[in-house]
Structures are given as C-alpha cells and as structure tokens.
C-alpha cells in the first residue's frame with residue numbers, strides 16, 4: 082500500500098443526522114469526550130452550563146438553542162482519524178444539511194427512543210439514500226421510559242425502508258435500565274448512570290445465560306431473553322455488504338447523556354464504516370489514493386470566529402495529499418491559491434494544517450473568491466458534482482432603515498449569499514434586493530447576522546414572488562431578447578446567474594410557453 086493509501090484507509094468521515102432534540106449534540110460531545118479530544122463534557126454546547134460551545138459559533142444558535150451551522154470536528158480514535166460533520170437538524174436548513182451530506186462517507190442516525198422515527202429523520206435519511214450512504218443507528222434515551230424496542234425496529238424498517246440488524250439489545254428501560262446485551266460478542270455491558278463517567282468503567286458480564294444476571298436483575302433479564310428469541314426470528318443478522326450498500330443498518334441502544342453505548346458506535350464506525358470513497362468529477366471518477374491532490378467546497382461560513390473576521394471555505398479532500406504551502410488550483414477561476422493559512426478543525430481549536438488526505442475537511446480562508454461547489458486540484462480540470470442549489474420557495478424584499486448603511490448591507494448579503502445561508506437576487510430593474518429561502522428560519526438567521534456581524538438593521542418584507550427558475554439558452558441573441566422583454570421579472574443571483582422570478586405559477590407557465598428555447602431550471606448545479 083502506498084503511504085497515501087495507508088492514510089486513506091485509516092480515515093472515517095461521517096455525519097450525524099437526527100430530528101431536533103433526539104440527542105445529536107449530546108452524543109457529539111460524548112464522542113469527543115470519549116476520544117480524548119475534549120477534556121470536559123459540556124464544551125460542545127453550553128446551553129445549560131453557560132460554557133463556551135465548540136459547535137455553537139453563532140449568536141442565534143445560543144439564543145434559540147438550535148444548531149444552525151454545521152460544524153466539523155476531527156479527532157483520533159484507535160489509530161484512526163475521524164472527521165465528524167455536524168448537520169443542522171431543523172428542516173429550514175435542509176439545503177445546508179444536504180450539502181454537508183455530500184461530503185461524508187457514512188452517517189450516524191440518532192433516534193429518540195421515546196418518540197421513534199420523526200419527520201426530519203425521514204427527510205435526512207432520504208438525502209443519504211441518494212448516494213446510498215451507509216447508516217449506523219443509535220436508539221437514544223434508554224434511561225427514560227421509551228417505546229417497545231421491537232416496535233422501534235419495526236418502525237425504522239417500515240417507515241425508513243431500511244433493514245435493521247440489532248448489534249446490541251437493551252435490558253430494561255427508564256428506572257430499570259440495566260444495560261445492553263452485545264449480540265455479536267455475547268456479553269452484557271452493565272449500565273450505571275452518571276454524566277461524566279469514564280466509559281472504560283463499564284462492567285462486563287460474559288454470556289446471556291450467566292447466573293449472575295439472574296441475581297442482579299431477574300425480571301429484566303428474563304424479559305430480555307424472551308425478546309432476544311423474537312429478535313433472532315424477526316430481524317436480520319448483520320451483513321457488512323448490505324450495510325455498505327446502504328440497505329441495512331446496524332442498530333445500537335444506549336443513553337448518550339450517560340455516556341452509555343458510545344464506544345460501541347465508535348467501534349462500529351471504525352470496524353465497518355467505509356474509508357473515504359471515490360468521487361464523481363464529471364470527466365472521471367477520482368479515487369482517494371491517487372497521488373495528486375483534489376477536493377471540493379461544500380460549505381462556506383463567514384465570521385465563524387469573531388477574532389478572525391474572515392470567511393472559511395470547507396473543502397473535502399478527495400484525493401492525494403494536501404501539504405501546507407502547496408499551490409492548489411481554483412478550477413472555476415483558473416487561478417492558483419497559495420494554501421498557507423489553511424486550517425483544520427480540532428474539537429476545541431482551529432489549527433494550521435500540515436497535511437491532509439482524502440476524507441479530511443480543511444478550511445480555506447478567503448475573501449469571497451470561493452463559492453460552494455468549487456473544485457480544486459493540482460491542475461487537472463476536474464468538476465466535482467452533486468452540490469445543487471434548490472429553487473427557493475419563500476421570498477422577502479430587503480430595505481434598510483439607515484440608508485448610509487447600504488454598502489454594509491450589500492456586503493453582508495453578498496457574503497451570506499455565497500455562504501448559502503440564503504439566496505440573494507439582485508433584480509435587473511429596481512433597487513431592493515430579494516432574498517429567497519427554503520425555510521423561514523433562514524430569514525431570521527440572516528436578519529440577526531446582518532445586525533450582529535455587519536451592523537445593519539434591515540427590514541424584510543413579503544413580496545409577490547411565488548418561485549424562481551434559473552434560465553439558460555444556447556442562443557445568445559434570443560437570451561438578450563428574453564432579458565429585454567422580461568426585465569421586470571429577471572434578477573441575478575449571488576453567482577451572477579440569470580434567474581426568473583415568477584409572481585405565480587400561471588405566469589411561469591406562460592413565460593415558458595412563449596420562450597420555448599429558453600430553459601427554466603428548478604435546481605442549479607454549481608457552475
């Protein structure tokens with residue numbers, strides 16, 4: 082194996098998906114805590130403790146207690162390098178989540194066992210399914226009264242249409258939660274509550290028929306043995322190939338807040354989840370262990386750290402070796418970018434990257450030349466695919482109270498637009514900028530960020546736009562006529578693409594009928 086192939090083989094890049102409140106943040110924190118990446122529980126999200134939160138960069142997240150931005154964290158575990166990508170659970174940020182999931186090789190699905198499969202879980206799983214991403218499932222909150230475990234598996238299978246292969250099985254729940262039985266290892270991991278308990282302290286008893294279990298908790302173990310009979314009959318044995326194909330999910334049970342069941346998940350990710358996979362770059366597939374460096378940007382975030390007022394492009398390395406100071410080519414602009422101050426995302430700090438390999442996420446500071454979807458290489462003309470923008474469904478026009486702040490408003494909207502926080506349209510005629518979003522919370526975030534980060538007090542007003550379509554036409558003269566004729570409905574987006582803003586569905590239909598040679602697109606792949 083080449084040195085690059087060895088580095089690729091020991092990497093795992095995954096995202097956590099869940100409905101809000103299922104325990105994603107808690108689990109993230111425990112994963113980091115367990116791997117030794119953070120010293121103290123409570124550093125990821127300081128909702129209650131008031132401590133600084135690693136994954137909560139933005140004021141609005143703190144205020145509302147929701148994760149708006151996806152964050153990236155890297156840590157080591159068992160000689161492996163793990164890249165964990167957090168995703169916003171709230172559906173209003175689904176575009177952001179969609180893009181993050183293009184950068185992972187597997188996903189961890191967290192389910193609140195008291196609630197079962199929830200709406201956002203369904204949507205996120207469907208996104209994973211587009212690329213057949215392998216999924217590991219964690220049934221959380223067994224320290225509470227939860228639903229029947231068999232029923233939960235059944236729900237996952239029927240609603241999410243994915244086979245379940247339980248790897249562990251819970252013994253009791255709530256006040257009588259005793260631990261889990263590891264089906265493959267035939268051992269019982271005893272539960273004891275405690276938030277900051279070291280995971281290595283878990284007591285293990287060998288064998289489901291061990292008489293000690295009958296002494297410790299006769300009722301629950303009897304029940305568990307009965308359930309296991311049913312489980313063996315009704316569920317599927319773990320099948321690595323089916324997992325890698327995205328058709329089967331190994332299921333674990335536990336309690337994130339009590340740090341229970343976390344090690345088993347990490348082990349599953351290392352033992353079973355795929356190392357970084359190849360990526361489609363239009364002209365060819367790029368393999369992770371190729372010698373030459375390449376990668377694509379899936380996310381941009383401004384003002385992540387108030388101390389560094391820069392914008393960071395999150396780039397997933399797809400092949401080769403990234404080295405600090407190397408020249409990488411920005412393929413859309415056909416320009417070399419000197420990669421000196423590129424950063425990596427350790428759990429508690431940003432650090433300079435010395436080297437990075439496929440699966441790693443590096444942060445490239447920039448002043449607005451990098452957009453979501455941009456590809457980088459050492460020179461080869463690659464164009465990584467699969468990062469779409471969706472036509473927004475909600476629109477607002479923007480006014481400012483203080484006209485002297487117009488420049489700041491423009492700058493703020495330009496940056497937030499490139500970041501993908503919201504879509505920004507500049508009408509060809511008329512002065513007010515138009516914002517487009519998929520979820521209404523996006524507007525709130527943008528409003529609050531304009532205020533906090535750019536000092537602009539903006540007013541958002543409803544406007545009579547129903548939908549947007551990106552337009553293209555091979556015939557330049559016809560396109561020019563189209564522009565002239567429909568100037569009142571046309572705008573340019575943040576990446577300067579011509580966009581048709583339709584006041585209603587009938588209007589859109591008529592425009593399409595009148596201009597049959599002009600194509601109207603509901604999504605746009607990155608240019």
Ligand code: GDP
Nearest residue numbers: 101102103104105106107222225336337338339
């Ligand atoms: P997120 O919205 O998915 O990130 O969820 P959080 O991690 O913020 O958790 C939501 C709530 O569930 C918080 O109040 C957590 O303390 C709580 N929680 C998380 N894991 C557990 C668990 O294992 N047991 C119990 N009882 N509560 C939990």
